[in-house]
Amino acid sequence: MEVRTTWAHPVIRRQKRAGLGLWTGLVVLLIALILLGREHGFGPADFAQFAVDGLQAGAIYALVGLGFVVVYRVTGVINFAQGGFVMLGPMLTVTFLGQRTTAEALQLLLSILRAVLLTGLVGLLTYGIALRLRRTALPLTRIMITVGVYLILQGAALLIWGPRPQVLPAFTTLSMQDRLLVVGEVVVRAQTLWIWACAVTLLGLLAAFFEFTLLGKAMRACAINRTAARLVGIPADAMAALAFMLAALLGACAGIAVGPVTRPTFDMGLEIGLKGFVAAVMGGLVDIRGSVVGGLILGVVETLWAGVTRAGFRDVIAFLVLILLLLFRPLVPLSEEA
Amino acid sequence: MRALLEVVEVSRAFGGLQALRGVSLSVRPGEIKALIGPNGAGKTTLFNIVTGTLAPDTGDVRLDGRSLVGLPPFRIAELGIARTFQNVHLFGGMTVLEHALVGLHRHLRSGLVDAAVRSRRMRQEERWARERAWSLLERFGLSTWAHAAADRLPFGLQRVVELVRAMATEPRLVLLDEPAAGLNPTEKERLADLIRSIRDEGVTVLLVEHDVDFVMELADEVAVLVQGVLIAAGPPGRVRSDPRVIAAYLGEEPVADHAS
């Protein structure tokens, strides 16, 4: 019997290249958009503006993505209701503010706090009703349940607040008109600075929470190995509930921070939620740093894209990126039955 | 005699774990070959590579001289390799008879259009398939459970259903992944008889097993895989008394054997 000399089979190569291909693809996309922009007559100032606006949107996506990551790591569920939390934050704030378009700083702060806490409770409720009851369910069932929760949240918002966009006063001026800072030829909204500050702060708090507090470490343990965590006495269900609440708090903050910029509407959660999901997927649904970077990149790419195409097509790029990600970033083991 | 299946220097790693290292073995037509080894030795990985579910990092797998690497699993099945699974993978919600019918899939041709219009081809094929499925069930003693939900049957019967499904494809080679696991001695006897009768029909058998006694009685040739390396291959008697095998797998001292 003849033995052929060993050779490496081309099939296996495919898996390793996927990661590289993805980033290359994104870079290519970015370059293509920049070139397109140049054709449209955009100069360096315009690109700088795009970058600023992109990083603003990206910061929001990063925050929303964090919510997905936290829940996924601790429970293995993709929480579709996350978008609903993002919507509830600003909508509740508007209500607590009495739907005024100008307010005092303290009033605004209190309204925000109340809204965030209430949304946190809703997050807890989401976990409680939907996910505790069906212990043996497939992951897909759980996700569909969160889809149902999202529908309820959006539907309720429609019934309570109606279809028209609400108004949330800007944090700096406490009125509808925000202050604008001009740096060179680039215009930066004051709210953008708030958004960045909020994102950085929340990220920092989250990191500190996971790294330094006992509760945070317990949650991480659950994320790594649920059974082992339970054996050590960590109540996995409580951790899961906490994860949902945390995600709701994060989402609400994100929604409130961006509220003055894009008027809060009953269905704003859908697109922001999906884009946050894309950011999370960029981090493989488990990596915080990856999803933050992913969110920022998505924001910039999206803004660039919106600059060179018609305004209505803005959202398409996020879904394009999503589909590309899902295809080229194998997140599920190839052979499920092996 | 030319080998039916050849595994040539196959290696496969999962992250940092090297599951298989340069494993080579061959299976002659009409023989019953067994692959034994401790847990985690890489036996199921090898099966998965042969059936196309996994790709090897290096090496080749050939059926009748034709390379199988890179072919999708269904193609490899069409070429005549069938298998059973370690944890029985039955189709939820389908009856035993339906499992046999699904096993006959590759002998039929009817597609969506045939189904929609109930073409003559479809009607003929379905008639043929039903007869064939029934005779398969009879041959393997499952007739009484034909309309039972397969995944609700006792475990021993589930294994037979998987076997029937595999045999329905009329394979040239059937890979059995730990077929005796979880069976009581009577069931094991019955299984051994079934495997022998399969071989007598001309089907080559490659099986992976834990139960060394079961294997020694049944197999024509035995190969021993330990931590991804093939350490011995040959007739059962020779392998059993091979000191390397004894040291690595069977224990310290050779037990006085009842067969030789």
Next chain:
Amino acid sequence: MERPLPALAVFTLLVLLAGGLEVVRPFGRSLAGLTGGLLTLDTLIRTGLLTIVLVGLNLLMGYAGQVSLGQAAFYGMGAFWSAILTVRGPVLGLSPSLVQAWWWPWLVMLLGAALVGTFAYGVGWVILRLRGHYLAMATLGLGITVYILLRENLGLPHLNLTGGFDGVFGIPRLRLGPYPVWPAERYYFLVWLVALLVIALGLRVVDSRVGRALRAIHGAEGAAESVGIPAAAYKAQIFGLSAALAALGGSLYAHFQAAVVPATFGFVPSLELVVMASVGGLRSIWGAPVGALTVLVLGDFVRTWMRGLLPTMAGEVEGILFGFLLILVLLFWPSGIAGRRRAAEVVL
């Protein structure tokens, strides 16, 4: 395997009966009058249209086990395809006499279903490799992308093909030669003729080699492949079929409504379809009409009830209703109304 023929015959009789009552109007009352407002002709026609879509979705989700959260997009593609080619034909360079021929809308309808089906087949090859929740997200993204394209006039405002937010109106009624398939009492029979054919198709597919292969793929894909079933090809085929059926339903919808707007084919409608399929029973072709009718009637009921309860209510009740229904079905009744008891952990 149940014998479908008696069930189909009985169901056909029911359909004929309902339609007949509406035409004959015993005691001078319409169907709505006879059933105390519960069943209107409109509801039954919509049920028929949705049945056409849902049989396809059922085959995809219940039998092949693949999730689609964007099915309304195919429905919309069919609707807009028919709308554009019958109303905006001249813009595309088609001669007016062609566009006004009685057989033109029928041809367009069939062509649309074929094209959408082929498109989905192609896309299916690519995205059906994904598992479970990732597939769900991908279909969701696909659905929303189509919706955006429809809303944005396909990016070609000067052609004004899809009419932006406002959509297309003035879609002609279907005609057979000189005879219009209208008023609604007549259209009902057309819709249900198609629906019944589709149900029969579904039943036949299920009880065939293809149907078994689909169920095997759903049950244990690796094991299905191990007996020679090319899972990817089958999944793509059934995805294509479900899209073609959805498009067909969409075309019939367009000629019924005489106007189509993109909002009808977005995210919530896609979920509405999933809810209807789940309520009806995912592993049963009969779940399609049952689910559609149940959810429609329930929706009407809840809307009326809520209007009485909260007259100042600001908007639509569908969203929240579907959310509750979905959760309830998933938690307590996974096999749906018509589904078999065993089907518990089907797709969802």
